[in-house]
Every structure is written in C-alpha cells, then in structure tokens.
Amino acid sequence: xxxxxxxxxxxxxxxxxxxxxxxxxxxxxxxxxxxxxxxxxxxxxxxxxxxxxxxxxxxxxxxxxxxxxxxxxxxxxxxxxxxxxxxxxxxxxxxxxxxxxxxxxxxxxxxxxxxxxxxxxxxxxxxxxxxxxxxxxxxxxxxxxxxxxxxxxxxxxxxxxxxxxxxxxxxxxxxxxxxxxxxxxxxxxxxxxxxxxxxxxxxxxxxxxxxxxxxxxxxxxxxxxxxxxxxxxxxxxxxxxxxxxxxxxxxxxxxxxxxxxxxxxxxxxxxxxxxxxxxxxxxxxxxxxxxxxxxxxxxxxxxxxxxxxxxxxxxxxxxxxxxxxxxxxxxxxxxxxxxxxxxxxxxxxxxxxxxxxxxxxxxxxxxxxxxxxxxxxxxxxxxxxxxxxxxxxxxxxxxxxxxxxxxxxxxxxxxxxxxxxxxxxxxxxxxxxxxxxxxxxxxxxxxxxxxxxxxxxxxxxxxxxxxxxxxxxxxxxxxxxxxxxxxxxxxxxxxxxxxxxxxxxxxxxxxxxxx
Amino acid sequence: xxxxxxxxxxxxxxxxxxxxxxxxxxxxxxxxxxxxxxxxxxxxxxxxxxxxxxxxxxxxxxxxxxxxxxxxxxxxxxxxxxxxxxxxxxxxxxxxxxxxxxxxxxxxxxxxxxxxxxxxxxxxxxxxxxxxxxxxxxxxxxxxxxxxxxxxxxxxxxxxxxxxxxxxxxxxxxxxxxxxxxxxxxxxxxxxxxxxxxxxxxxxxxxxxxxxxxxxxxxxxxxxxxxxxxxxxxxxxxxxxxxxxxxxxxxxxxxxxxxxxxxxxxxxxxxxxxxxxxxxxxxxxxxxxxxxxxxxxxxxxxxxxxxxxxxxxxxxxxxxxxxxxxxxxxxxxxxxxxxxxxxxxxxxxxxxxxxxxxxxxxxxxxxxxxxxxxxxxxxxxxxxxxxxxxxxxxxxxxxxxxxxxxxxxxxxxxxxxxxxxxxxxxxxxxxxxxxxxxxxxxxxxxxxxxxxxxxxxxxxxxxx
Ligand SMILES: Nc1ncnc2c1ncn2[C@@H]1O[C@H](COP(=O)(O)OP(=O)(O)OP(=O)(O)O)[C@@H](O)[C@H]1O
Ligand SMILES: [Mg+2]
Numbered sequence: 001x002x003x004x005x006x007x008x009x010x011x012x013x014x015x016x017x018x019x020x021x022x023x024x025x026x027x028x029x030x031x032x033x034x035x036x037x038x039x040x041x042x043x044x045x046x047x048x049x050x051x052x053x054x055x056x057x058x059x060x061x062x063x064x065x066x067x068x069x070x071x072x073x074x075x076x077x078x079x080x081x082x083x084x085x086x087x088x089x090x091x092x093x094x095x096x097x098x099x100x101x102x103x104x105x106x107x108x109x110x111x112x113x114x115x116x117x118x119x120x121x122x123x124x125x126x127x128x129x130x131x132x133x134x135x136x137x138x139x140x141x142x143x144x145x146x147x148x149x150x151x152x153x154x155x156x157x158x159x160x161x162x163x164x165x166x167x168x169x170x171x172x173x174x175x176x177x178x179x180x181x182x183x184x185x186x187x188x189x190x191x192x193x194x195x196x197x198x199x200x201x202x203x204x205x206x207x208x209x210x211x212x213x214x215x216x217x218x219x220x221x222x223x224x225x226x227x228x229x230x231x232x233x234x235x236x237x238x239x240x241x242x243x244x245x246x247x248x249x250x251x252x253x254x255x256x257x258x259x260x261x262x263x264x265x266x267x268x269x270x271x272x273x274x275x276x277x278x279x280x281x282x283x284x285x286x287x288x289x290x291x292x293x294x295x296x297x298x299x300x301x302x303x304x305x306x307x308x309x310x311x312x313x314x315x316x317x318x319x320x321x322x323x324x325x326x327x328x329x330x331x332x333x334x335x336x337x338x339x340x341x342x343x344x345x346x347x348x349x350x351x352x353x354x355x356x357x358x359x360x361x362x363x364x365x366x367x368x369x370x371x372x373x374x375x376x377x378x379x380x381x382x383x384x385x386x387x388x389x390x391x392x393x394x395x396x397x398x399x400x401x402x403x404x405x406x407x408x409x410x411x412x413x414x415x416x417x418x419x420x421x422x423x424x425x426x427x428x429x430x431x432x433x434x435x436x437x438x439x440x441x442x443x444x445x446x447x448x449x450x451x452x453x454x455x456x457x458x459x460x461x462x463x464x465x466x467x468x469x470x471x472x473x474x475x476x477x478x479x480x481x482x483x484x485x486x487x488x489x490x491x492x493x494x495x496x497x498x499x500x501x502x503x504x505x506x507x508x509x510x511x512x513x514x515x
Numbered sequence: 516x517x518x519x520x521x522x523x524x525x526x527x528x529x530x531x532x533x534x535x536x537x538x539x540x541x542x543x544x545x546x547x548x549x550x551x552x553x554x555x556x557x558x559x560x561x562x563x564x565x566x567x568x569x570x571x572x573x574x575x576x577x578x579x580x581x582x583x584x585x586x587x588x589x590x591x592x593x594x595x596x597x598x599x600x601x602x603x604x605x606x607x608x609x610x611x612x613x614x615x616x617x618x619x620x621x622x623x624x625x626x627x628x629x630x631x632x633x634x635x636x637x638x639x640x641x642x643x644x645x646x647x648x649x650x651x652x653x654x655x656x657x658x659x660x661x662x663x664x665x666x667x668x669x670x671x672x673x674x675x676x677x678x679x680x681x682x683x684x685x686x687x688x689x690x691x692x693x694x695x696x697x698x699x700x701x702x703x704x705x706x707x708x709x710x711x712x713x714x715x716x717x718x719x720x721x722x723x724x725x726x727x728x729x730x731x732x733x734x735x736x737x738x739x740x741x742x743x744x745x746x747x748x749x750x751x752x753x754x755x756x757x758x759x760x761x762x763x764x765x766x767x768x769x770x771x772x773x774x775x776x777x778x779x780x781x782x783x784x785x786x787x788x789x790x791x792x793x794x795x796x797x798x799x800x801x802x803x804x805x806x807x808x809x810x811x812x813x814x815x816x817x818x819x820x821x822x823x824x825x826x827x828x829x830x831x832x833x834x835x836x837x838x839x840x841x842x843x844x845x846x847x848x849x850x851x852x853x854x855x856x857x858x859x860x861x862x863x864x865x866x867x868x869x870x871x872x873x874x875x876x877x878x879x880x881x882x883x884x885x886x887x888x889x890x891x892x893x894x895x896x897x898x899x900x901x902x903x904x905x906x907x908x909x910x911x912x913x914x915x916x917x918x919x920x921x922x923x924x925x926x927x928x929x930x931x932x933x934x935x936x937x938x939x940x941x942x943x944x945x946x947x948x949x950x951x952x953x954x955x956x957x958x959x960x961x962x963x964x965x966x967x968x969x970x971x972x973x974x975x976x977x978x979x
Pocket of ligand 2: 046047048412413
C-alpha cells in the first residue's frame with residue numbers, strides 16, 4: 001500500500017524566546033484524516049509548536065519549513081492559516097460571551113450579500129453546523145448561557161464553517177467533564193471519518209490512547225519520537241516513558257496518613273446565588289477536616305463545589321445566608337479574603353489565568369502577592385527577601401524558568417499552576433483548598449503536586465481537594481465528600497469509596513451526609 | 516513525610532547553564548523596574564535623548580547657538596512643565612488601575628482659586644494656605660474616589676463630571692476674574708535655590724547635583740552587593756562603571772548648567788518639589804504593599820481580590836491621591852503666574868495622560884511606572900519647548916505633539932501584535948542570538964531529579 005502524501009509536514013522547526021529555546025529542530029508529519037496527538041511535559045513546547053503552525057508566531061520569527069497540502073506555507077498571521085484551512089482551538093476559548101451562537105460562528109467570516117449580512121442564511125447554516133457537532137441549542141442563544149463543553153463545540157462549529165482541513169485542539173478537554181469530553185472525542189473521530197485531520201494536545205493520556213492514530217512526543221523542545229498507535233504496543237505507560245525518559249511506577253506517591261483531630265468545621269452552610277436569589281448554591285452543607293487529612297470533594301460540573309469553597313474562603317462567592325465556621329474549637333467569621341488568609345485559609349482557584357494570577361507580573365512578585373506583609377516591614381516590601389523566597393519555591397516546586405524575574409505570562413500552563421501553588425504555600429495556611437489543581441498538568445508534574453499536597457498534610461495541615469477526576473481523588477484523598485446540586489450527599493472514607501458508589505452520590509441526593 | 520524520590524517522573528532540570536548573557540542594556544533597563552513595559556520605557560528614554568539632541572542641533576543650525584541645553588532654557592522647561600509632570604505621577608497610578616482622571620485641570624484651578632482667595636481676602640498666611648489647598652484636594656479626591664470605588668461609576672464619567680463641577684466651582688468662587696496671590700507664596704512656583712551672597716555660581720544647586728550623583732553610586736554598589744549575596748547574575752563590572760559614569764555625569768552636568776544660569780536663577784523650587792515627589796512615588800509604587808496592590812488590581816482585579824487585596828480601597832486612595840497632586844500642581848501654577856484665573860489648568864489632563872502613555876503605560880491597565888511617565892512627560896516638554904525655540908506656531912506644535920503621541924503608542928501596539936519586541940528589543944535579541952551560537956550547544960539532558968543538586972548552580976538557567 002503506497003502511503004498518500006502527508007497533509008502537513010513541519011520540518012526542523014526551531015523557535016526561540018529571549019533566553020529560552022522553546023523548540024529545537026522539531027519535525028512533525030500528519031497524514032490526511034489522521035488524529036495526531038502531541039504529548040509532552042509542561043513547558044515541553046507543544047503549544048509553541050501549534051502557534052508556529054497557525055501563524056500566531058509569524059513566519060520569520062522561527063526557523064524551519066512548513067508544508068501544508070504539498071505546498072510550502074509562510075503564514076504571517078492566524079487569518080492566513082485559517083484561510084488555508086487550519087483552525088486552532090486554544091484552551092482559552094475565544095468566543096464573545098455577549099454574542100449569539102450564530103454571530104460567533106460567522107464572526108469575521110460573515111455570510112453577506114452586497115455588504116448586508118444575510119441572517120436567515122447564516123442561521124440556517126449555523127443550525128446545520130450545530131447538528132454536525134451534535135449541539136442542540138437555539139442558534140440565537142448567547143454564548144454566556146452555555147457551559148464550557150458546549151462552548152467548545154461552538155468553537156469547532158466555527159472552525160467547520162471555515163472549511164477546515166486541519167483542526168488543532170490545544171488541551172480541549174481540560175475543563176470538560178467526562179460526558180462532554182467523550183462527546184468531543186467522538187466528534188473528532190467523526191470529523192476524521194469525513195477526512196478532516198486533527199492535531200490534539202492533551203495531558204489526559206487515556207483519551208489520547210483512545211482516539212489517536214499517531215503520537216508525537218516532545219521533550220524539552222525536542223521531538224523525541226513518533227509512535228504509531230496501530231502498530232500496537234502503545235499504552236499510557238509507553239507514552240509516559242517517552243515523555244519523561246523513564247517509566248513511572250506509580251501515578252500516586254505512597255503515603256501513610258497521620259490524621260489528627262478535627263480542626264476545621266463548616267456547619268449548615270447556606271449560600272445564595274449572586275444573581276438569582278431564589279437559587280441556593282449551598283444548602284445547609286456540613287463539612288469537617290482533620291489535621292493531616294486530605295479531604296476530597298467529588299461532584300459533577302456545576303454541583304457547587306467551587307461555589308462552596310469560594311464562599312468559605314472569605315465569602316468570595318454568592319450571598320451568605322447562614323452557617324458557621326469553627327476552627328480550632330473557636331467560631332470564626334471570615335467576612336473577606338484578607339481575614340480568611342489571616343485565619344490560615346488558602347484557596348487555589350481552578351482558573352489560574354482569570355482568578356489565580358496577574359499575567360502582567362513576574363514570577364517572584366506573584367509568589368509573594370497573597371501575603372506581602374510577611375516580607376514587609378512598615379509596609380515596605382523587602383525585595384531581597386522577595387527574591388530569596390521566590391527562588392526557594394522555584395527550586396522546591398521545579399518551576400521551569402530561567403529566573404524568577406520572568407513574567408508569568410511566558411510560562412507554560414503547568415508551570416503557571418506551580419506558581420499559583422507557591423503563592424498559596426507562601427501564606428503558610430492551615431487549611432489549603434485546592435480547586436482542580438492538576439488541570440492541564442502533565443503526569444510528571446501531577447506526581448510532584450501530589451507529593452507537595454501530601455507533604456503539606458504531613459505537616460499537620462488540612463487539605464480540601466476538589467477534583468473532577470475520580471481516580472485522582474481515590475488516589476490521594478483520605479475521605480471523600482460528594483456534592484450534588486449544592487448538597488453534600490455522602491461522606492466516605494477512601495477505603496469504602498468506589499467510582500460507582502461516588503458516581504451514585506454525585507448524581508442523586510438520596511443519601512444524606514452525616515458529617 | 517514523603518520526599519521526591521528517584522521515581523519522581525520529572526527530569527526537566529537541565530544542567531548546561533547557558534553563558535551569562537545579561538548585558539549592560541538589560542541591566543540599564545532594570546532602572547525602570549522589572550516588568551513587561553521595561554523595554555518600551557528604555558526606548559522612550561532613547562527618544563528623549565534623541566529629541567533633546569535634535570533640537571540642540573537644529574537651534575544651533577538655525578539660530579547659530581544651541582538653545583535647548585542652555586541654562587536659561589532648561590530652567591524654563593522645569594518652570595513650565597513641573598506641574599504637568601507632577602500630574603503625570605498621579606495619573607500613572609490612576610491609569611495602572613485601569614481608570615482615567617479627566618478632572619485634574621479643573622481640580623487644580625479649583626484649588627488655586629480657593630488658596631488665592633484665602634490669602635488675599637481672608638489673609639490666611641501662605642503656609643496655612645498650602646495646607647488648605649492640599650486639604651481641598653483631599654476632599655475633592657475623596658468625593659471622586661467615593662463615586663468610583665464605592666458606587667462603581669466608571670472613573671471616566673466621575674471625572675468628566677468633576678471636570679465640569681470644579682471648573683464651574685473655580686469660576687463661581689473667582690467670579691471669572693483673576694485673583695492675585697501674595698509675593699511670598701510665589702516662591703513655590705517661581706522661586707529658586709538661594710545664591711550665596713556675592714557669587715554668580717549657585718552652590719546649593721551644585722550641592723544637590725553632587726548628592727544625586729553620590730546616590731547613584733551608592734545604589735549601584737548596593738545592587739551589586741545584594742546580587743552577590745544572592746548569587747544572582749551580576750552584570751560585569753564595566754557595565755556598572757559605565758552606568759555610574761553616564762548617570763552621575765548627566766546629573767552633574769545638568770546641575771552645573773542650572774547653577775551657572777542668569778544670576779538670581781538656579782534650580783527652581785518647583786523642580787525640587789517634583790524631584791522629591793518622583794523619588795517618593797517611585798518608592799511607593801515599587802516597594803510598598805500599597806504600590807504592589809495598585810499593580811495587582813490593575814493587572815487582574817479578580818485575582819487580586821482573591822489574594823486578599825481590598826480593591827475598592829485601592830481605587831479610592833488612588834483617585835484621592837490624584838486630586839491631592841492636582842491641587843499641588845494648581846498651587847504651583849498659581850504661584851508661578853502670581854494669580855489664579857478662570858482658565859488655569861485647561862487641557863492639563865490631556866498633557867498628563869499623554870505623558871503617561873508615551874511613558875509606556877497600557878490603556879488596559881496594570882502596566883506603567885512613575886519614572887517612565889516622567890520621561891514621557893519630558894519628551895512632550897522638550898518637544899514643545901524645542902518647537903517654540905524654533906519659532907514654530909502653536910498650531911503646528913499641537914499637530915506634531917498629537918502625531919508623536921500616536922506614533923509612540925502605535926509603534927508599541929504594532930510591535931506587540933507582531934509578536935516581537937520593539938526595534939531596540941530586536942537588536943538586543945540578535946546580539947543574544949549571536950552569543951548563543953558561540954556558546955556550547957546543549958544536548959537534551961534528562962537528569963533524575965534526586966541527582967540534581969540545584970543549589971550548587973545558583974545561576975542555573977533551565978533550558979526549556
Ligand atoms: N512568549 C514567551 N516568552 C518566553 N518564553 C516563552 C514564551 N512562550 C512560551 N515560552 C516558553 O517556552 C516553553 C514552551 O512553552 P509551551 O507553552 O509551548 O509549553 P507546553 O508544552 O504547551 O506546556 P503545557 O503543557 O504546560 O501547556 C516554556 O518553557 C515557556 O516558558
Ligand atoms: Mg500548552
């Protein structure tokens with residue numbers, strides 16, 4: 001069988017940033033109608049490679065050649081690559097919340113006749129596209145009323161509207177729940193059936209194993225190898241071995257928990273939705289955390305876990321209606337974030353770019369930003385101490401950057417997450433609330449983050465871990481609460497928890513927690 | 516306690532430390548603090564030097580003698596622009612917060628008339644009048660800050676209203692006529708450092724210059740010692756020396772020019788007030804908790820509040836501070852023109868805002884520095900001044916100033932959208948690339964983490 005010519009060939013791509021060689025001599029070949037996965041640790045250069053391909057980094061700012069459908073291409077911006085049939089879907093969705101689905105789909109690509117937009121035609125076409133991506137929504141719906149999963153589908157519909165030949169998805173499922181992820185994967189497979197090739201970046205290796213035809217592994221800016229999935233013998237362990245250069249015995253570090261007294265309790269916590277007063281996002285929730293304990297919060301997207309956590313953390317979400325917090329036997333009132341921090345709480349938010357970091361800032365300033373007074377005297381920041389502190393966290397957490405003076409915007413996603421973690425470790429909390437701390441994080445870094453969580457627990461701190469990945473919760477939590485529609489529905493020691501049992505409590509309120 | 520073991524599946528710490536490539540430029544740039552706008556501000560400093568040099572040359576060619584850098588002219592520039600630069604200090608903080616203040620000119624005029632009336636009609640002694648003026652500024656600022664921070668009206672609207680309200684206030688109190696101020700008061704706007712009896716050379720000015728130069732030497736030495744203590748990358752010695760010689764040289768030379776001006780003139784008092792404010796506010800914005808909060812809120816308000824920053828309080832004080840500085844600027848202006856009038860401060864907000872943006876601040880907030888804005892303000896000042904020296908009419912001065920503002924910010928936006936740094940940045944990068952080619956090539960190294968003693972390589976530049 002003679003192989004058809006590849007749809008895409010990137011040859012010897014080298015891309016440098018000031019002080020950082022993000023890609024060196026990377027080549028990538030994608031065949032027609034192939035799903036090509038790219039794997040690698042955080043900061044390996046995956047996103048950079050895709051930005052080179054899609055013209056985000058214009059021709060001339062990198063070296064190497066790109067051949068698309070047999071011709072050499074030199075994109076100067078995204079429009080040109082889109083025009084050629086390459087669509088990139090970034091992890092940060094680029095839709096406009098205030099506009100409708102139709103308007104978003106045809107933004108910059110309007111169906112117009114004589115300068116006037118032909119709305120009926122646009123809407124018809126939008127309906128057709130929505131059917132193709134399997135989204136049954138009114139095309140007039142505003143984007144802001146859609147969940148992330150559906151927004152992701154609209155993005156793809158938008159790409160299809162432009163007659164895409166090669167679809168690039170940068171961590172498309174990172175923020176999706178299992179159902180939405182599965183739907184998306186099926187859709188990508190469906191597109192493949194129609195001859196559309198995809199490049200997919202993901203840290204969820206099981207998904208890659210499930211749908212990829214070929215896997216290219218990038219490590220430290222070098223393309224290490226390309227695995228042919230159909231050749232057999234490619235499993236998650238094999239991919240990990242390629243990514244980190246050696247095999248990984250276990251996904252979760254070993255630990256013997258030393259669990260002490262209950263030191264943190266939330267009682268009858270009731271919170272109102274900030275905009276819709278009749279909606280309660282927490283309904284008389286009870287929660288307790290012991291010293292040295294890692295407590296998991298399981299639940300589906302929208303169950304109210306983040307809302308619960310944020311409302312505890314200085315009432316930073318919703319309107320407080322009722323409930324008390326008891327810490328070390330004393331009732332405390334956390335009216336704002338500052339008092340929450342002063343009482344030893346820390347909340348690592350799920351969305352690091354929107355809620356966790358000031359992307360204009362440097363690493364070192366970010367790390368100290370939640371407790372500046374710790375390195376200040378008379379409100380004057382000691383910049384010498386600041387650098388020292390930042391440097392020590394950079395080493396401890398292995399934040400990949402040439403120096404702590406680098407802007408956090410230039411870090412890869414995983415390393416940004418480590419900076420956020422460092423920022424909250426620096427506040428020296430007694431109770432650390434982690435909201436999806438391993439989202440978008442590579443397997444290796446996940447292991448490191450688990451290790452850090454366990455170290456914090458070993459120091460007698462309490463940890464609340466919110467995660468949408470059940471294996472993760474089962475892997476490192478000591479006890480798991482399930483949340484369903486703002487209610488805590490179950491409270492299981494990890495020894496009794498099974499995915500099935502958790503799933504049951506996550507989807508129905510039949511059992512009341514007895515915390 | 517679990518510690519990372521050999522099984523820790525990371526290996527990303529690469530050894531091969533790249534050769535130190537922080538050259539003098541990078542180091543000089545650091546004078547503007549660390550941040551994304553640094554390069555841009557460094558570029559604007561270059562433009563300032565070019566503009567001054569250009570007008571010196573042009574006046575020399577056309578008028579036969581270089582006028583820009585003459586003592587008289589420099590003194591003039593300081594006298595004429597110190598109050599705009601004072602406004603720029605407050606304005607950059609407002610703009611970092613993502614706000615804007617259109618009311619500064621009116622607030623300045625409002626304070627000016629109250630202070631003038633207080634002295635001429637109620638015979639308030641001038642030091643008390645100054646205190647009164649600052650209190651008026653604080654009250655006005657609290658008013659505007661309240662609306663911005665606690666009611667949530669956009670600063671653009673609040674200060675647009677303020678622009679009308681306080682302009683009207685000025686004209687109502689002053690009955691749209693000018694009110695003179697006593698001679699002693701004019702010292703803050705038109706006064707100079709005193710001469711030693713019988714000497715044409717102003718020793719006080721020169722002494723200040725020497726002090727400034729000594730301070731440059733001191734900070735550079737301190738920086739080096741801190742860097743050494745931390746084991747962080749240190750620029751080569753020659754860079755420090757060049758830096759000291761350059762900066763101290765400029766300061767001493769300027770001091771000498773100011774000291775040798777027409778007898779009776781020297782460094783203006785308003786200039787001294789400005790310098791003190793620049794030092795104070797650079798310090799506040801860079802090194803205090805409050806200053807950090809300004810950048811934090813301006814950069815990402817949500818993240819800042821989730822880090823315990825009380826964003827509204829920061830909004831309030833930044834707006835209030837702006838009005839206090841506007842009052843000060845208004846008083847200096849009144850002192851300089853020896854009277855308060857109904858048109859005082861017209862259009863100042865635009866000059867101050869232009870200075871801040873030329874100085875590298877971002878419209879979307881989060882970026883900007885006091886020093887940068889001062890340099891931006893000086894660019895406008897010398898441009899204005901140089902064109903006037905050449906006899907260019909006010910019409911063309913405005914057109915040219917407008918073009919310069921557009922160009923300065925346009926080049927910035929353009930270079931960002933191209934994903935490249937400015938022209939200067941391109942140059943430094945090319946130089947770096949050359950150095951890299953000469954450096955050792957680094958093989959991809961994956962080192963088991965347990966085997967890496969990171970502390971042994973403090974300069975370790977992780978290759979990513
Ligand atoms: N604008 C930039 N300036 C400097 N360095 C950058 C810039 N953008 C990316 N880098 C660096 O290039 C390297 C590759 O980054 P990239 O975002 O491609 O990683 P990634 O493989 O996508 O990682 P992740 O899985 O965490 O998203 C990182 O070390 C990052 O710090
Ligand atoms: Mg990435």
